[in-house]
Amino acid sequence: MTISGQLSRIGLAGALLGAALGLSATVHAQGNVNQASAEIRRTQFGVPHIRAENERGLGYGIGYAYAQDNLCLLANEVVTVNAQRSRYFGPEQRTVEQRENRASDLFFSWLNTPQAVSGFWQAQMPPVQQLVEGYVAGYNRALAERQAKGLPEQCTGEWVRPLTAFDLVKLTRRLLVEGGVGQFAEALAGAQPPRATAQNAGPASTFAGAADRQQRFALERGSNALAIGSERSFNGRGMLLANPHFPWVGGMRFYQMHLTIPGQLDVMGAALPGLPLINIGFSQHLAWTHTVDTSKHFTLYRLQLDPKDPTRYLLDGKSVPMSRQTVSVEVKQADGRVGTVSRVVYGSQFGPIVQWPGRLDWDNRFAYSLRDANLENDRVLAQWYAMNRAVSLKDFQDAVHRIQGIPWVNTLAVDDQGQSLYMNLSVVPNVGVDKLARCSDPRAGLQLIVLDGSRSECTWDVDPKAAQKGIYAADQLPQLLRRDFVQNSNDSAWMINPAQPLSGYSPLISQQGLPLGLRARFALDQLGRLAKDGPVEVKDLQRMVMDDRVYLADQVMPDLLEACAAESGPDAEAVAQACVALKAWDRTASLSSGPGLVHFQQIMARLQAMPDSWRVVFDPKDPQHTPRGLAIERAPVLKAVREAMAASVEEARATGVSKDLQWQDIQVASSGGRQTPIHGGPGELGIYNAIQSVPGANGKREVVSGTSYLQVVTFDGHGPKAEGLLAFSISSDPASPYSADQTQAFSRKQWSVLPFTEQQIKADPHYQALIIREGDETARVATQ
Structure with missing residues (x-):
């Protein structure tokens, strides 16, 4: 089955598009100053431990290893973020997330314009650019080697090509808007003035599918996290359980790896596709994880339209024309020829116009504009780079305060000194309670924040201390440092620790007095039980997931x-x-x-x-x-x-x-013709091991998301001691020996030691090492 056929069957996590941009001569010149080299050591389950002398070499090793394991996955994501799905697979085919290709392409063509992509790239610090450039070179090397042998069946076609640095920028920008305008792709791509609505708004089924995806978003991108401090841990040091619930297929599928630049960086964990950094992981003195937050990362604005022209809106009593941006995508037609489809995307000073029939209608009186704070967040890669390099919890916390690049997740962390930390320092629009009272319609509730777009006083407030115009400064956001515990399972900051409730924030940041999710109640219940039995041990945290209690x-x-x-x-x-x-x-x-x-x-x-x-x-x-x-x-x-x-x-x-x-006869994960039974179930039933599955063939249910990268990290006098699993395995290639091995271990509830030190890595019975260097035609097998 080709990848396009697979897409219509399973669906890929939402993405961004943009024009295919090559590297500039400057980027080429910069990349060739030094030839990159990296050593890739693999241990049990094929987990790569990548070591290099600098960032470019490290990126080179990451890109090469990732392509060995997930070449087709990333190639397909690149087609999506470059708005080329309609060209290669047809406009009416669907992505993995069941979004029509044409709507996807129009959206991502709007999102990833040449100007936006170039601006993001220029904003990156040199070490981050070098990581990205190295990643591109490593991936391209692995692609060339695989093409010489023959590409996997899933990605044979002209759409598979070498990467550029701008491709990774587009992938990153897709990630940024996952919790915002990315949820409104159809509403943006189909928004047209009232006189054109009938022919351009799209079928009701399109928006029914979009509504279903919004409902699934929280289920498929949830998480549990527990950070245990010295007062509760078995050895007086920090303990961390990371249990993110993310898709098992597509562009949000975690990849497990260990990154080392001797004397500068040594971090292990998991990252999303196309990112040359660890998103969730641990280093010598600390460990951290993320959970999807409840904060708002965008607001809608209701525009009062000029009665004479629905493409003009009234702002402070003056008629202002909407902006117009023409986006074009190439479309494969029924006869096989490629044509072009163009659409005008309208916008206001607040952002693009979005039109959702029955919810956000564009008529002769009103239209709705969406402002997403993360569209201006060009700090996300620098943020995780700084977190990866942090040498203490204070260093880690200071980096998050200073950079403010985390897009839409909470952060929980511990250190070897027994501190546990919670931070909801994501990118949140600066709209306080008073402004909400003046500028929003209380009948709309707080699920979607709708502000008055007819008054400029309703724009987001600007705090000079914030890293970005229009967002809250870090010192105005919830955070808690304790010695007993902090926890989160996708609830607000209110009950992170009931002994110290966090309240008094704008509803855009956190809301108190709301029912807790059942996973959070389960966690607090278990912590209460454990408090009566004695200190928390590793097995206690593992059982919280693996006992599968409903x-x-x-x-x-x-x-x-x-x-x-x-x-x-x-x-x-x-x-x-x-x-x-x-x-x-x-x-x-x-x-x-x-x-x-x-x-x-x-x-x-x-x-x-x-x-x-x-x-x-x-x-x-x-x-x-x-x-x-x-x-x-x-x-x-x-x-x-x-x-x-x-x-x-x-x-x-x-x-x-x-x-x-x-x-076990019902819920399975399939790979290469094999089916592995999967335990766990819907998180809304209070199952900590949250697993989402959908009806499949022969009465089975196929897992699509849920528990993904698992880690429990503790510390002793020598550093971290970690056990974990990647529930869906390292490789998405069904022919790989690493496509189902960890899935089978997860099915058996068998955690594995995560080798971190040189001694642990080289002592692993599955150890193998490879040295790759730019310019060398063949890789060299390394000896111990």
Whole structure:
């Protein structure tokens, strides 16, 4: 199957596009000053440990190793961010995320203009440019070697080509807008004045798909993190559990690696495709991870239009013309020839116009403009570069304060001195409570912030201390340093540690008094239990993920089982079948869990849409324990419960879920014709090991996202001691020996030691080493 065929089947994480730009003569000259070289040592599961004398050499090794493992994946991402999907695969085919190619191309052509890409590149410090240039050279070398042998079936075609540095810039800019305007690609690409709406707005199904993707975004890009300090850890030093939940396919799929420049940098962890840096990892004295935050990274502006012309808007009483940017994409036509499709993207001083039928309509009175703070964030690579080089927790924290380049995630970290740190220092629009009161419509709520675009006073405030115009300064954002613990599972900053609630922030930053997610409640519950048993040990943190406990079951199962004993009616037979399965279920999402798990998911999916079903409603004074219980003593709730049970039995019958099936027979990860059973389940049920799967063939469910890179890091007097796993394995190439090995280990719940020191690396029984140097035709096998 070709990669274009795979895209329509699975879908790739959203991306950015732009014109294909070659390197300038200056970049070429800069790159050839010194020939890059790197040593790539691989240990168990093919994990690369890349060592070089400088940044260009390090990037060279990263790009080469990554291409060995994921050449087709990155080549496909490059097509996406360069707005060329319609040209090569056809306009009506879809990306992995099920976005129509034409809409994707128009969006990314708008995003990655030559000016934007060049400006981002010029803003990078020399070491970062050298990392990127080295990465490009290393990838291109691996590509040439693979082309000589024959490319994998997934990426045979003219669309596979050598990279330029600007390709990696475009990939980075895609990453930046994932939590903002990237969620509105169809709304931006299809926005047209009222007279043109009928023919240009696109089918309703396009926006239905976009709405589904927005709902899945939080599920597919969640995370858990626990940072344990000296007061709670087994040895008085810091302990970190990193459990990011990210897609298992496409452009947000983590890659595991270890990077070393002797005397300057030594860091191990995981990175997203195309990034020559570690995003989540550990070094000699500290370890850190990220969780997707709840902060707002964009705002909408409602424009009041000029009654005489819907392409003009009123600002402070004056009529102002909208800006117009023509974007063009090449499209493969039915006869195989390539044509061009152009579209005008309209904008205001706040940002592009977005049009979403039924939600954000562009009529003769109003239109909506979107301002994304991360469009101006050119500091993201410098941010992770500084974090990778940090030698202490203070150095780490100071770098985040100074640079403010983290786009849309929280940061949790520990050090070998026993400190635990939480920071929500991402890029957040500077809109305070007073401005919200003056400039927003309270009827719109706080899910989407909609400001008044007819008054210039409603623009974002400017703080001279902030690293970027219009965002909050670091000292105005939530952060907490403690010696017991901090934790986050994609909730606001409010309950990072209940002993010290964080409150009083603008709703764009953090909101208090809202129900906690079930994963956070589970974490706090477990920490409370562990406090009674003694210090926290490594096995305790690992069990939180690997025990696959369904926390919601603890809150409602007694009531479900009581509902089973209620007076029988016409639904008695169907309800009885569900009740037998529920009673036999072990209340986990383990491989051996029976059909009770399936019934529980299906029953709760229906009941969670019924907000008045709780016996004990949410109490902001007790967020750790409320809401809970099903109010089956109320007739409507009992009726709804039994109807959900009966419906679940019918659904199980239709999908072939028999009484003898186990979860390992249903949820799988496929690679190269092999299927690996995967434990875990939906995070909204309070399963810490959050796994999202979708219906596949033969009644199976195929994993698409969830637990990805796992690490538990502790310290002793010699440095870090880490265990971990990359749940979907290093390589996305089904023919690679590293495409399913860690997946199988994850299925067996077997963590591995992550070798960090030279002694550990060379002692690994799977050790192999390769030296690559620019200009040399062949790589050289290194000896110990």
